[in-house]
Amino acid sequence: MTSYSASWNNVPNNEDAYSVERATSSDFSDAQEIDTTAADETAYVDRDVEVGQTYWYRVRASRADVNSGYSNAASATPLKSTVNIYATKSQTAEGGAEKGQFTIYRDGGDLTRALVVQLEVETGAGRATAGDDYDALPTFVTIPAGQKQVTLDVTAKTDEEAEDLERVVLAAKDSAAYAKGPHVSAWVQVLDKKQYIIGFSGLGPDGSKGNFGNAWLAKIVEGGVVFDYNQVDDADKWLFGNMDADSNHRISPAEAESADIRVAGFSAGGFAAAGFTRELFKDNERVHGYRLDVKIPVQVLVTLDPAGAPNLASHVHSNVQYFYNYYQQRVLPRLFMRLEDGNGKDLGQWKTLEFGTIVQGENLRSHALHDQQVRIEADMAVTTVRHQYDTDAKASETAEQRLLGVIQGDKIEHSTVPWYVATLARANLGLAPNLAY
Ligand SMILES: [Ca+2]
Ligand SMILES: [Ca+2]
Numbered sequence: 538m539t540s541y542s543a544s545w546n547n548v549p550n551n552e553d554a555y556s557v558e559r560a561t562s563s564d565f566s567d568a569q570e571i572d573t574t575a576a577d578e579t580a581y582v583d584r585d586v587e588v589g590q591t592y593w594y595r596v597r598a599s600r601a602d603v604n605s606g607y608s609n610a611a612s613a614t615p616l617k618s619t620v621n622i623y624a625t626k627s628q629t630a631e632g633g634a635e636k637g638q639f640t641i642y643r644d645g646g647d648l649t650r651a652l653v654v655q656l657e658v659e660t661g662a663g664r665a666t667a668g669d670d671y672d673a674l675p676t677f678v679t680i681p682a683g684q685k686q687v688t689l690d691v692t693a694k695t696d697e698e699a700e701d702l703e704r705v706v707l708a709a710k711d712s713a714a715y716a717k718g719p720h721v722s723a724w725v726q727v728l729d730k731k732q733y734i735i736g737f738s739g740l741g742p743d744g745s746k747g748n749f750g751n752a753w754l755a756k757i758v759e760g761g762v763v764f765d766y767n768q769v770d771d772a773d774k775w776l777f778g779n780m781d782a783d784s785n786h787r788i789s790p791a792e793a794e795s796a797d798i799r800v801a802g803f804s805a806g807g808f809a810a811a812g813f814t815r816e817l818f819k820d821n822e823r824v825h826g827y828r829l830d831v832k833i834p835v836q837v838l839v840t841l842d843p844a845g846a847p848n849l850a851s852h853v854h855s856n857v858q859y860f861y862n863y864y865q866q867r868v869l870p871r872l873f874m875r876l877e878d879g880n881g882k883d884l885g886q887w888k889t890l891e892f893g894t895i896v897q898g899e900n901l902r903s904h905a906l907h908d909q910q911v912r913i914e915a916d917m918a919v920t921t922v923r924h925q926y927d928t929d930a931k932a933s934e935t936a937e938q939r940l941l942g943v944i945q946g947d948k949i950e951h952s953t954v955p956w957y958v959a960t961l962a963r964a965n966l967g968l969a970p971n972l973a974y
């Protein structure tokens with residue numbers, strides 16, 4: 538129900554009151570006095586009407602028992618509100634803080650009264666499941682008196698299932714209380730959490746990328762995608778293209794939250810990897826055809842003997858959650874591993890290489906680095922390197938029998954760094970140590 542407002546000119550006499558009559562036909566054959574108003578009132582609001590029904594009104598002034606003639610008749614048909622639904626935030630990601638949002642609008646009708654809008658969500662293929670993929674939505678909302686809209690948040694729920702893009706499609710149900718507008722339904726995307734493992738190869742000593750270190754980089758990022766050190770732009774485009782769920786060439790906060798990005802690079806690819814992560818922090822900028830609405834976080838960056846290693850760390854952006862840098866120290870041939878996070882947090886832990894020797898105390902000048910490190914002396918690498926063990930080995934086998942590979946007589950040098958730390962680097966990246974060679 539809604540209301541209709543009738544008005545008339547004040548009769549310049551000494552009336553006591555006005556009598557208001559209403560009918561549903563123009564000849565007033567079913568006229569009824571619905572109210573009287575005080576003297577000098579010139580308007581009446583009828584609050585007891587049905588939307589869509591045409592009413593006829595007339596008034597006459599009365600004084601004691603004497604009535605004036607009737608006013609001119611006026612008719613009105615109270616209109617229904619028209620309801621539309623829009624997705625005012627059209628994406629939400631598993632585990633993300635960004636919520637989706639529907640807004641339910643009404644136009645026309647009686648805004649002085651609350652309006653209840655009945656809702657339903659679609660089910661079926663491609664649709665997110667209420668209660669599993671997102672917190673279930675109510676079956677109705679009430680737009681309060683005096684307001685034209687209400688909002689409903691869509692909160693994604695985390696699950697372990699790898700899923701395609703799914704939608705929550707919300708629609709207004711039929712109701713006598715309102716008409717449905719052209720935007721009778723809207724959808725919010727629920728983005729699955731997706732992991733991206735991205736590696737950058739170095740430039741080999743012979744100008745090729747097919748050297749020992751690159752072969753091991755490829756094993757470290759196995760299951761991911763490898764780019765050359767000079768393909769940072771291609772990597773950006775590849776990643777953004779995969780993240781851009783609604784194909785609008787913008788990376789939204791929810792799309793950023795849907796991506797779990799892990800990056801590794803060897804040699805010149807180490808610099809490329811660090812540069813690549815910096816590209817992701819250019820919020821409110823256009824990067825290779827994609828507008829970044831937000832800084833895109835990187836879960837972990839692993840660099841394997843990047844050229845100019847000591848300078849690299851100071852360039853790693855704080856949005857890299859964890860940064861591991863393994864490098865060869867040229868003056869006294871050693872292999873270092875640094876552990877820190879990008880926020881300047883001391884991880885306070887040691888990683889143990891298979892070599893069995895841990896020496897601490899070396900520091901590099903860098904604001905992003907801390908004093909947690911493991912040092913491998915070159916002469917140890919020359920004599921005994923026990924790196925990979927056969928995980929399928931029989932329990933009765935000794936460690937020596939299970940040893941799969943040894944670099945004997947080799948030295949720690951540039952292209953062997955990924956080999957030495959492959960198992961650790963995979964662990965750093967959150968990957969299972971399933972290397973085989
Ligand atoms: Ca699902
Ligand atoms: Ca899900």
Ligand SMILES: [Ca+2]
Pocket residue numbers: 631695696697698699700729730
């Ligand atoms: Ca999922």
Ligand SMILES: [Ca+2]
Pocket residue numbers: 780781782783784785786787788789792
């Ligand atoms: Ca987008």
